[in-house]
Amino acid sequence: MNNQHELRRALKSFYCARSLPKARVDFLLQAKTRMAQSARPWLTIPVVQIAALTAAIVIFLLVADHEEHQRAIERAVCAEVVMNHMKHSPLEIISSHYSEVQAALSRLDFSIMPANSTILETYRLMGARYCSIQGVPAAQLRVQDIRSGKESTLYAAKAVGKLQAVAPTVGSMDGIRVEVWRQDNVLFALAERID
Amino acid sequence: MFGFGESDQRELLQAAFRYAFSLTHHQYDAEDLVQSAWLKLLSMKAKIPPKNLLFVTIHHLFFDDLRRRKIVSFCALDEEEASACQTAELAFSDDVAALLSELRPEERETLFLHEVEGYTASEISRVTGQPRGTVLSLMHRARERLLKLAQNEAKRVWHE
Numbered sequence: 001m002n003n004q005h006e007l008r009r010a011l012k013s014f015y016c017a018r019s020l021p022k023a024r025v026d027f028l029l030q031a032k033t034r035m036a037q038s039a040r041p042w043l044t045i046p047v048v049q050i051a052a053l054t055a056a057i058v059i060f061l062l063v064a065d066h067e068e069h070q071r072a073i074e075r076a077v078c079a080e081v082v083m084n085h086m087k088h089s090p091l092e093i094i095s096s097h098y099s100e101v102q103a104a105l106s107r108l109d110f111s112i113m114p115a116n117s118t119i120l121e122t123y124r125l126m127g128a129r130y131c132s133i134q135g136v137p138a139a140q141l142r143v144q145d146i147r148s149g150k151e152s153t154l155y156a157a158k159a160v161g162k163l164q165a166v167a168p169t170v171g172s173m174d175g176i177r178v179e180v181w182r183q184d185n186v187l188f189a190l191a192e193r194i195d
Numbered sequence: 196m197f198g199f200g201e202s203d204q205r206e207l208l209q210a211a212f213r214y215a216f217s218l219t220h221h222q223y224d225a226e227d228l229v230q231s232a233w234l235k236l237l238s239m240k241a242k243i244p245p246k247n248l249l250f251v252t253i254h255h256l257f258f259d260d261l262r263r264r265k266i267v268s269f270c271a272l273d274e275e276e277a278s279a280c281q282t283a284e285l286a287f288s289d290d291v292a293a294l295l296s297e298l299r300p301e302e303r304e305t306l307f308l309h310e311v312e313g314y315t316a317s318e319i320s321r322v323t324g325q326p327r328g329t330v331l332s333l334m335h336r337a338r339e340r341l342l343k344l345a346q347n348e349a350k351r352v353w354h355e
Contacts, residue, residue: 003342015311
């Protein structure tokens with residue numbers, strides 16, 4: 001070891017002959033894996049399960065929101081129908097024939113005559129006027145129960161806009177019974193006082 | 196240092212061990228020192244540390260431990276009495292091991308980083324935290340002392 005070159009060679013040879021035992025190396029490399037996992041425990045949760053859970057929650061929220069939205073519109077339609085019925089506004093067309101009323105309400109491009117034979121047999125048409133339900137132009141028909149003489153209000157509107165979401169239903173509000181049904185693309189609603 | 200393969204990680208650990216050995220001059224102490232530094236860095240970052248950071252951590256752990264145990268004595272750079280500064284345990288019986296045991300840890304460290312790892316004085320300065328001038332002095336002195344010790348050893352063998 002009499003010159004710097006030999007010194008370097010001797011030192012390299014000496015230190016390169018030293019090594020960390022394989023068992024210790026393996027332990028340290030495994031420790032790295034363990035610590036990485038414990039530092040990010042969420043990685044141990046299967047991604048598929050997280051995705052499935054997230055999708056389920058999103059679908060549930062969408063369905064719940066859609067159903068809530070639909071119920072809100074139905075409540076609004078019923079409230080409007082009940083309010084119009086109670087106002088008992090004067091009729092614009094007086095007739096007991098659907099064809100005459102249909103012709104008079106020329107701005108409406110759909111049939112205002114219910115196909116339900118029970119309605120036709122139970123109620124007699126008295127007349128009609130224009131109105132609107134949730135902003136959609138509608139016909140407000142006044143009908144009379146043939147047997148009891150009680151007056152009711154029948155509405156017909158094209159199932160567009162917000163009315164598209166309204167499903168057939170029966171309910172009551174402020175002592176008024178409301179029945180809603182669909183006939184092709186026309187929404188009908190019948191409001192009558194509960195005795 | 197993401198993307199390190201397992202063989203790279205093994206080589207990193209071996210390099211760290213050789214560096215730790217240059218400080219401790221003892222097999223088991225060097226193993227423990229590497230393990231402490233490795234686990235400390237992993238607990239902070241949970242990923243493979245860069246080589247320089249690993250070396251710096253080993254350096255601090257070693258000298259902090261020496262200070263705690265009050266084993267280290269801070270010799271002046273011009274001190275000639277190597278024996279007064281000797282702290283490491285003699286672990287090998289071959290010539291080089293015996294000669295290196297005569298050096299102080301910081302002298303072995305500097306020699307190792309320069310001669311084996313190929314670090315410049317500035318790079319050694321960044322690992323040890325000492326000024327570059329001090330590193331150059333240490334390097335020169337360690338080299339001279341080691342050569343002198345080797346010559347003395349050669350003379351002793353010749354006379355025997």
